[in-house]
Amino acid sequence: xxxxxxxxxxxxxxxxxxxxxxxxxxxxxxxxxxxxxxxxxxxxxxxxxxxxxxxxxxxxxxxxxxxxxxxxxxxxxxxxxxxxxxxxxxxxxxxxxxxxxxxxxxxxxxxxxxxxxxxxxxxxxxxxxxxxxxxxxxxxxxxxxxxxxxxxxxxxxxxxxxxxxxxxxxxxxxxxxxxxxxxxxxxxxxxxxxxxxxxxxxxxxxxxxxxxxxxxxxxxxxxxxxxxxxxxxxxxxxxxxxxxxxxxxxxxxxxxxxxxxxxxxxxxxxxxxxx
Ligand SMILES: Cc1cc2nc3c(=O)[nH]c(=O)nc-3n(C[C@H](O)[C@H](O)[C@H](O)COP(=O)(O)OP(=O)(O)OC[C@H]3O[C@@H](n4cnc5c(N)ncnc54)[C@H](O)[C@@H]3O)c2cc1C
Numbered sequence: 336x337x338x339x340x341x342x343x344x345x346x347x348x349x350x351x352x353x354x355x356x357x358x359x360x361x362x363x364x365x366x367x368x369x370x371x372x373x374x375x376x377x378x379x380x381x382x383x384x385x386x387x388x389x390x391x392x393x394x395x396x397x398x399x400x401x402x403x404x405x406x407x408x409x410x411x412x413x414x415x416x417x418x419x420x421x422x423x424x425x426x427x428x429x430x431x432x433x434x435x436x437x438x439x440x441x442x443x444x445x446x447x448x449x450x451x452x453x454x455x456x457x458x459x460x461x462x463x464x465x466x467x468x469x470x471x472x473x474x475x476x477x478x479x480x481x482x483x484x485x486x487x488x489x490x491x492x493x494x495x496x497x498x499x500x501x502x503x504x505x506x507x508x509x510x511x512x513x514x515x516x517x518x519x520x521x522x523x524x525x526x527x528x529x530x531x532x533x534x535x536x537x538x539x540x541x542x543x544x545x546x547x548x549x550x551x552x553x554x555x556x557x558x559x560x561x562x563x564x565x566x567x568x569x570x571x572x573x574x575x576x577x578x579x580x581x582x583x584x585x586x587x588x589x590x591x592x593x594x595x596x597x598x599x600x601x602x603x604x605x606x607x608x609x610x
Pocket of ligand 1: 364365366367368369370371372373374389408409412429430431432435438439440441442443444446447451452453454490494495496497519520521522
């Protein structure tokens with residue numbers, strides 16, 4: 336439970352943080368809330384030689400809603416949960432316990448790329464993006480291009496996520512359904528749903544994200560297509576596990592996760608329809 340030795344810096348500007356990362360090379364790591372990185376270091380599954388702590392870098396916290404939603408990468412889960420920004424707030428409120436929500440950050444959870452985390456599926460489902468700064472400037476990465484595989488994102492070495500962008504929740508109903516043994520546990524499976532209804536009450540557009548149903552976070556494409564095509568929630572939710580490859584582990588078998596995906600998709604859609 337004791338990590339390997341490492342150096343630590345806490346720069347006071349983004350440029351200084353980028354410089355430190357560049358000088359540290361491939362074994363330098365950004366430190367945000369530390370709630371994924373430090374456990375990995377204590378288990379010796381990660382052994383960075385330099386941690387570049389972002390806590391003193393100005394301009395990386397806060398939520399701005401002006402048309403779309405912009406969230407600073409160092410914004411804590413608690414502030415997202417209480418920020419009144421629809422699906423992202425609903426999902427962030429279910430992350431672990433208050434202590435974890437007080438430390439963990441939205442940039443950290445998206446950079447970590449764990450398919451069992453709650454917020455990657457929200458970013459993917461809502462077709463959001465992250466803004467990343469690196470040695471060669473700034474770029475915006477769409478969620479669909481960010482999550483590549485288990486704990487693997489398309490962030491380049493030395494890049495720092497500075498901002499997370501989501502579309503405005505106005506006009507969308509939102510539902511979040513998560514299943515775990517204890518309330519503070521990671522999701523066995525979770526489903527986020529956003530639904531926009533047409534004037535006649537039919538489903539005009541729908542976005543559904545699946546947590547812990549494969550090596551990376553996923554869309555429930557078949558369910559989305561069925562709903563827009565006029566299927567009932569029950570019939571569409573029955574398709575939620577199509578195209579997924581959920582893990583089988585100590586918490587649940589693959590088959591049980593497929594069952595959960597169908598049930599939770601129905602619940603998330605019913606909630607979204609009424610909110
Ligand atoms: C007991 C416990 C229970 C948890 N339960 C849940 C849960 O139910 N649901 C859930 O979603 N999460 C859960 N988590 C994880 C938690 O949400 C973490 O906060 C999150 O995964 C990582 O965010 P962080 O800010 O702590 O990142 P860190 O641990 O500091 O960093 C994680 C990784 O991202 C990189 N990184 C961090 N910030 C940036 C950035 N701005 N730019 C580029 N790279 C960056 C780091 O270098 C590192 O590789 C749990 C954690 C604990 C300890």
